[in-house]
Amino acid sequence: MTKPQIDYAEVFRALPGMAALLTxxxxxxDANDDFLRLAGRTREQLLGRYIFDVFPENPNDPAAAGMRETRESMLRVVDTGERDTMALLRYDIEDPQRPGVWQERYWSPxxxxxxxxxxxxxxxxHRVEEVTELIHARGGPNGGARARVPQAELYTRARELQEVNERLRRAHAREREVALALQAAMLPAPGPIGPHEAAVRYRPAVGALNVCGDWYDLVDLPDDNLAVAVGDVVGHGLGAACAMGQLRSxxxxACRVAAGPAxxxxxxxxxxxxxxxxxATTVVTTFIDRTSHTIAYSCAGHPPPVLVRPDGAVTFLDQATDPPLAARPEHLPRPQARLPYVEGSTLVxxxxxxxxxxxxxxxxxLTRLADSLVRHRHRTPETLADALLADLLPATGTTDDTALIVLRL
Structure with a gap:
């Protein structure tokens, strides 16, 4: 059977219902044919223009909030990378044939x-159902005179839903603030760590709830040795922050009394x-022995630490990997591996x-991380940490928080 050749641009334009693409x-x-027809605009009037320059808010409606709500929804999509469904929305548009005349319109975006x-x-x-006709419902199954009775009730309910969404958003924002404050209290800057030079960073995720599952720790051991760990609790918000605090402590x-990281x-x-x-929390722990110039490590389902030597050789510490915490029903010994390092190496x-x-x-x-480390390996831990974040994190942030330790050995 011959595979059909599909012109996806034509498919997009022929899609039933309103759809537009925005940067x-x-x-x-771009915008499909139904969007252009129902919005009363030509392709030339849309392409390359800011959405709210094309569709400004009705200046005659002091209660209008459609522009703000639409912008916030779209920016949430850009920030989080997740779909956002809006409540029923009133957004009047200006009649293209009669400037200054606004048409009452209802949308479900x-x-x-x-x-x-x-x-x-x-x-x-931007996928939109134009529901104005449903709001201005016709009377009787066979049509007849247009009845506007349901309009006020439906619009009131839509506004109530929007108010509920706004209260939830504010509640989530308050939870994020509390969680971040708790995170800051439990992840202080490192204290004295002997001869080691270290930098730590924590970057919260974008969005109201995606925060506070990650932690880092540096623990002084006898003879100027050091234990270094990072972990990631499954989940977000205050619950994850509380679990994180307990596990970190x-x-x-345990590092202070255990014979090794395993x-x-x-x-x-x-x-x-x-x-x-x-x-299912993931965590990796390393014990650095300055006398033998070795790193012992054990990993519970976590991405591997990476060691870069002064000559640019990169090694991922991936030879002692086991499932995350409490992920299997029975208790079994965890693996441990050891590798040597030379002075001037950097552990991340x-x-x-x-x-x-x-x-x-x-x-x-992982390749992107290794490449960045090789390029910046001669920097101090503080400037190297900043360079890694600049190279690897998008400017708009990510939907997961990030903890980072850079240690000069």
Whole structure:
């Protein structure tokens, strides 16, 4: 059977219902035929223009909020990479044939992302159902005189839904503020760590709830040795922040008494079974021995730390990987590996927000990290940490938070 040749541009233009494509700056890139027809605009009047220059808000309606709500919805899509469905919306449009005359219109919009090869939002699909005729319902099954009775009731309910959405948004924003404050209290700047020079970073995710699952820790050990760990709790918000705080404290204590990183993670895994929200947490722990110039490490389902030597050789610490905490029913010893390092090497631990992107293989993110480390390996830990974030995190942020430790050995 011959595979049909599909012209997707023509498919898009022929789609039933209104659909438009906008850039992340909310500039029209394309619109299908139904959008042009029902909005009363030509393609030339749309393409390359900012959405609210084409469709400004009705200046005669002091209660109008359609522009603000539509903009916030589209920007949420750009920031989070997730679809956003809006409540029923009144958004009057100016009659193109009679400037200054505004037509009362009701819309049911959905905004969705189109991701580019880099995993970032390249376009926003603005899909709209024009429901004005439903609001101005006709009387009787066979038509007849137009009855406007349902209009006020439906519009009132739509506004009530929008007010509920706004209250939820504000509640989520308050939760984010509290969670970030809790995160800051539990992730202070590192104290004295002997002869080691270190930098730490934490970048919260964009969005109201996607925050506070990640942590880092540096623990002084005898003889100027050091334990370094990062972890990532599944989930977001205050619950994840509370679980994170408990696990971080428990691992810090375990590192001080355990014979090595594997034993520290074994103790943490047993503890995680009794902490709500701790299941499937990922974590990696390293013990740095300055006397033998070695790094011992153990990983519970977490992306591998990376060591870059002064000559640019890169090694991922991926030889002691096991499932996340409390992910299997029985308790088993965890693996541990060890490798040597030379002075002047740099060890980097991080959480998956630094490297993972939607629709992209994780090896691509690991390669991007290695390349950035090689380019900037001679920088100080502080400037190297900033360079890694600049190279690897999108300017608009990610939908997952990011913790990072850069340690000069």
């Amino acid at each position: 992340p700056d909310l500039v029209y890139a 959905v905004n969705a992302p189109v991701h580019g090869p880099d995993g970032e939002v390249a376009l926003v699909v 428990a691992l810090s204590a 034993q520290a993670l074994e103790a943490l895994g047993l503890y995680a079974r009794f902490v709500e929200g701790a299941e 631990l991080y959480t998956d927000g630094l490297i993972e992107r939607r629709g992209e293989d994780i090896d691509t993110g």
